[in-house]
Amino acid sequence: MRTLRMAKQALSAMVENKIRTFLMMLGVIIGVATLTIIASSVIGARAEVMGKVEKWGLDQIMILAGAGRKPGVPQPVPTTLRIEDGLAMMSEIQNVKDVSPQINRRDFPVKYGNKSSYGVLVAANPNWASVWSTPAETGRFLSEDDTGRLARVAVIGRTIQNDLFEGDDPVGKQILLGNNPFEIIGVLEPRGTAATGIDMDSRVVIPLSTGQKRVFNQDYIFMIKIVLHDPSKMSQTVDDVRAILRERHNLQSGVEDDFTIVTPTQVMNIAAKLSSTFSLFLILVSGISLIVGAIVIANIMFIAVNERRSEIGIRRAVGARKRDVLLQFLMEAVGVATIGGVLGIFLGLIGLEILSGFMKLPTAIMWQPMALALISAIIVGLAAGIQPAKKAASLDPIEALR
């Protein structure tokens, strides 16, 4: 009860000095608002990446030719990965539902009349559309017949369509891929930009057989995407795939793989690393704001203790113990910081609303960052209030009353 009465006194002191109380809160408000905004957008961005990973397929594995474990580092083109490797997996591993071998070539010149552009040339089988969940939007996709007769047909992405045909229907038109004439048979559904920054709509898909024999003149391939029956047996299947490939490529034990297996887990790890960098930034920014907030509260509390010497003296004269005075001033500081924290959360939520509305930023409103923000605010209040409160409590009542 005594504590409750003291809390009332602390609260009324806050209400009596509204402007001062607000100024004290300002640092905490800003700190907590930034913390709420950044935490929520980092979590939101992460959720978006995870969503993309899930869309990409939790039931899929990619096998890339070459041992390059670091994406983006240029390496000599390995020639060991073959279509037959994929077929072997299909027949020998029970959990493999589908395989899609393909050759990719970036920045491949595409021409129509006097217009030209550069796209990602993909040579693949008809099942590419379902494995990559990118069917044709208009026209049709590649067929087994196209593969069988090494047809010079292509399915293009939206970007290429816009570059060469300015939105006109391109189906039936002849384009040049390098120097090879191809007939457009369809346009792919738009897929936007991938997390890696590649425009997925600049892809041009041709039959794998045509690509090998007529364009690239190579019998090796660039990658195989595998779809699994049971994604929970992912690691077992990865082991099987590795074993088959090592055997087929005649790799002795101790020799490094000449291929790279990419699983959804690895992609998620990359995303997690990305968001932990953001988290560090978040902790820095809001940490600095909160420290500034604490300094402001401590300063104003010191001023308040000096201004209210006579109040402290009166309270001591009518029976307040040192710890009663300490508690009152500490509760004022903590109260100011806590209310500042709550206001900061509201301000942060408004900021998030604006960010997700105008800037199309992915955000996730969750209670954890808010609880964290509020707890930080309370700690700020305690840390900032303890010294001024001690000073108030140790004032000599006679001096204070003079």
Added chain:
Amino acid sequence: MIEVKNLSKRFQKDSMDVRVLQDISLTIEKGEFVSIMAPSGMGKSTLLNILGCLDKATDGTYTLDGVPVHDMDDDELSAIRNQKIGFVFQSFHLLPRMTAWENVVLPLIYSDTDGNVKERAIEVLTSVGLADRVDHLPRELSGGQQQRVAIARALINKPRIILADEPTGNLDSTSGEEVMKIFRDLHAGGVTLIVVTHDMDVALQADRIIQMKDGMISSDRPTAVRSGEVAL
């Protein structure tokens, strides 16, 4: 009953040993009305602060109602100030942003009394003639009214001792007389009253006048004799 023996108070100032009180011994009975008179800076406020448990003596003993106060710690002294002693100051010392009744209940915050504190405040404010000023802020009250709020605050915990430091010093004579009337009523009700003053008219209303000089008691006598002398 207040019993003080060989009390002295010293402190260091500019590496000089300043003696504010020297070897004070005195006894004040329950229900007595005592005035302490002295020129400024002669130690009367220090004595009052020690008697009121706000300050501690350097040497000597202080027994209050048979309990030795001189070796109590700060918490125990705070409890005595809260329960047994009421202070009245020259400059009232009200909290400016609180209403009359909120000022009056201030001591109750630090005691274990619950229940309707406002009702109790109104009761005490009524007894000092301020029933119609309960919700006023100090700045809306005259000096005399403010001092009566301060007296109500001193009385809220029903203390046995009231200590007043120049209670009429900032008041005009009419207000001062009102305050002294309240003191006489309290005295009649059995409260021990100790008033520090240098106003002879105020001092003469007490049973006994203690005069101090240079930190020592220079005279201690009942006023009846003195007024008798005047009568002669």
